[in-house]
Amino acid sequence: DASAKVIDGKSVAKQIREEIAAEVSRMKDEIGVVPGLAVILVGDRKDSATYVRNKKKACESVGINSFEVHLPEDSSEQEVLNAISGFNDDPSVHGILVQLPLPSHMKEQNILNAVTIEKDVDGFHPLNIGRLAMRGREPLFVPCTPKGCIELLHRYGVEIKGKRAVVIGRSNIVGMPAALLLQREDATVSIVHSRTKNPEEITRQADIIISAVGQPNMVRGSWIKPGAVIIDVGINPVEDATSPRGYRLVGDICYEEACKIASAITPVPGGVGPMTIAMLLSNTLSAAKRAYNLQ
Amino acid sequence: DASAKVIDGKSVAKQIREEIAAEVSRMKDEIGVVPGLAVILVGDRKDSATYVRNKKKACESVGINSFEVHLPEDSSEQEVLNAISGFNDDPSVHGILVQLPLPSHMKEQNILNAVTIEKDVDGFHPLNIGRLAMRGREPLFVPCTPKGCIELLHRYGVEIKGKRAVVIGRSNIVGMPAALLLQREDATVSIVHSRTKNPEEITRQADIIISAVGQPNMVRGSWIKPGAVIIDVGINPVEDATSPRGYRLVGDICYEEACKIASAITPVPGGVGPMTIAMLLSNTLSAAKRAYNLQ
Ligand SMILES: NC(=O)C1=CN([C@@H]2O[C@H](COP(=O)(O)OP(=O)(O)OC[C@H]3O[C@@H](n4cnc5c(N)ncnc54)[C@H](OP(=O)(O)O)[C@@H]3O)[C@@H](O)[C@H]2O)C=CC1
Ligand SMILES: NC(=O)C1=CN([C@@H]2O[C@H](COP(=O)(O)OP(=O)(O)OC[C@H]3O[C@@H](n4cnc5c(N)ncnc54)[C@H](OP(=O)(O)O)[C@@H]3O)[C@@H](O)[C@H]2O)C=CC1
Numbered sequence A, B: 001d002a003s004a005k006v007i008d009g010k011s012v013a014k015q016i017r018e019e020i021a022a023e024v025s026r027m028k029d030e031i032g033v034v035p036g037l038a039v040i041l042v043g044d045r046k047d048s049a050t051y052v053r054n055k056k057k058a059c060e061s062v063g064i065n066s067f068e069v070h071l072p073e074d075s076s077e078q079e080v081l082n083a084i085s086g087f088n089d090d091p092s093v094h095g096i097l098v099q100l101p102l103p104s105h106m107k108e109q110n111i112l113n114a115v116t117i118e119k120d121v122d123g124f125h126p127l128n129i130g131r132l133a134m135r136g137r138e139p140l141f142v143p144c145t146p147k148g149c150i151e152l153l154h155r156y157g158v159e160i161k162g163k164r165a166v167v168i169g170r171s172n173i174v175g176m177p178a179a180l181l182l183q184r185e186d187a188t189v190s191i192v193h194s195r196t197k198n199p200e201e202i203t204r205q206a207d208i209i210i211s212a213v214g215q216p217n218m219v220r221g222s223w224i225k226p227g228a229v230i231i232d233v234g235i236n237p238v239e240d241a242t243s244p245r246g247y248r249l250v251g252d253i254c255y256e257e258a259c260k261i262a263s264a265i266t267p268v269p270g271g272v273g274p275m276t277i278a279m280l281l282s283n284t285l286s287a288a289k290r291a292y293n294l295q
Helices: A009-031 A046-062 A077-089 A108-114 A126-133 A144-155 A175-184 A199-203 A272-291 B009-031 B046-062 B077-089 B108-114 B126-133 B144-155 B175-184 B199-203 B272-291
Strands: A036-042 A065-071 A095-098 A164-168 A188-192 A208-211 A229-232 A236-239 A247-250 B036-042 B065-071 B095-098 B164-168 B188-192 B208-211 B229-232 B236-239 B247-250
Touching: A009 A046, A009 A144, A009 A272, A036 A046, A036 A077, A036 A272, A046 A065, A046 A272, A065 A077, A077 A095, A077 A108, A095 A272, A126 A175, A126 B126, A144 A175, A144 A208, A144 A229, A144 A272, A164 A175, A164 A199, A175 A188, A175 A208, A188 A199, B009 B046, B009 B144, B009 B272, B036 B046, B036 B077, B036 B272, B046 B065, B046 B272, B065 B077, B077 B095, B077 B108, B095 B272, B126 B175, B144 B175, B144 B208, B144 B229, B144 B272, B164 B175, B164 B199, B175 B188, B175 B208, B188 B199
Parallel strands: A036 A065, A036 A095, A164 A188, A164 A208, A208 A229, B036 B065, B036 B095, B164 B188, B164 B208, B208 B229
Antiparallel strands: A188 B188, A236 A247, B236 B247
16 A cells, blocks of 8 residues: 655666766767766775776766776875876866775875865865855755755655755765755755654654665654655665575665655665766766856 | 743853953963954945944954954945955954945955955855864854854853754854754754744744844744743844834844743843854954964
8 A cells, every 4th residue: 555656766867867968978069078077996995896886887878988096095195185186187087086985094074175176076075065055155066965865856846945854864975965955945944863852753744854864764654744755865784584695775764664654755775876876977067067168 | 920031142242252351361461462353344334334333342342453444335346355355464364354235236255255264253154154064074163143142052051962943044144054053062953934834833842942034023922832942133123112213123032922931032132142243252362363373
């Protein structure tokens, strides 16, 4: 008796990638420029290597050039800064991404701040976040995951203005910018976090829920107002003996309960995940367009 | 039958000014430096002239040097930028303030962005707002009015962590940064604005209300949870034939009703107003200390 519409991030992301591919080829035809994304990977984390590989593949699939610098785990901060500085100055690179986490001997803030704001396609620079928070200012880039969440709401025709929205989680990369984006679109936003005393009661008031917590199945059916729209950012491995890998991925939302109460919900996987990479491509395209004053 | 404690901004501000005066004189004794605040006033608005005069007087009262440039209404943007640039380079100036509003032929954003971030004692620079929004980052300056609100909560021993807070209004200079500050202190924050559909219902859930709307007596007794703490930023003139000026100032909160329900409330005037100037002095002192690596 599931009644919620499934918000199909995978297919929306595919559509967006097709749109981007068309724009990229138009740009190449019209001014002979191909957008370029540079990724800096430090160390040998397997998951990070996978993410970087996926990003490169996604670039290829839409015709964006990808560049990579892979530095050893024991590199100095200065070596990373040098790599960034090279890409900052390289006119064929329009977006720069430092794959996190960095080795623990490096100060993340120093490294991220070194990316020139015009190429900061992650949108994590504080100047960018400040513009996102301020009325009348425009960020250069909207951080990819929260941008993907809002894009899903838009593409599924979910009205945001005047609605109650609850964002669960307030990280710099997902929860906080997601709340700012909903607020820019005139939702009435409440932010729930680990110090919130009655998360269930507050969440139950929401017409729109965006959850970015990292707790498998935390949000139960009883937390959800009938008819609410749910965007589940969480990606959490849980043990599963029936799966060949021994685990499977679930969101922050208890999907089986939620899909009976919500009017629409993103699955995990196949919801927000594919949108994040699509938004990275979109930000890289925007950066290239901006560099040439297009559109 | 008023039972709410009055949060006496006037007396707290006085105490803070005494603390600042002591610090200023210690600084002068120890390193021979006197903090300096520069104010740029453009045009002949009477209210702006009054604000600037009050700020200069407040500086004098604590031993901070004040500098002023007063430019005519028909100045060019470039002339204002030149004045800012002069103060940016002047080592005896530690804080720079551009009195708003500017004449309509100037672009506020261009002018405010010209103030070097180390001297932006208003804290309105987007880089600063971004740092305020981000966990693990520290703003150089916290905007004066919201800083004054939180300081009142602190000095009256109001616990913020884990409490429900509602901020009514989301302007760049008051509401939005106030919400970010409450969030930094682990309140669960909701932001109410002109597009919010059920402001009364949401506000009634708050343990702490900060209102910065500009609507006289908008928040009625029925909006308030018994025992809530109320910070009323609003300063609204209402007609009053019994007053010699023909009007008097009231807040956004209907004080007569609120004081019977809240546990503590700021009066208008004499609440947040005096705190704003005290925080400007505090930010100027911090700027000077930072310039000399003190404390
Ligand atoms: N789909 C995608 O592309 C992406 C998915 N993710 C996934 O999203 C999730 C969140 O990621 P991220 O934002 O980086 O995580 P963080 O760990 O940085 O932030 C988690 C947030 O959740 C809050 N929180 C933790 N426990 C609770 C609780 N019991 N109740 C309410 N709030 C709680 C924390 O509160 P506090 O601030 O008080 O500590 C914090 O704000 C993860 O599962 C991650 O894998 C992340 C990025 C991209
Ligand atoms: N004590 C002090 O030192 C200071 C006092 N003030 C006073 O504080 C008040 C607010 O100032 P400021 O922030 O600059 O004002 P702005 O006009 O810039 O912002 C007002 C905010 O209130 C919201 N709002 C307007 N009407 C309603 C409504 N009916 N219900 C809910 N929200 C509403 C607006 O929403 P939306 O964004 O949707 O338009 C907006 O976010 C004023 O009275 C001002 O005089 C200001 C600065 C310093």
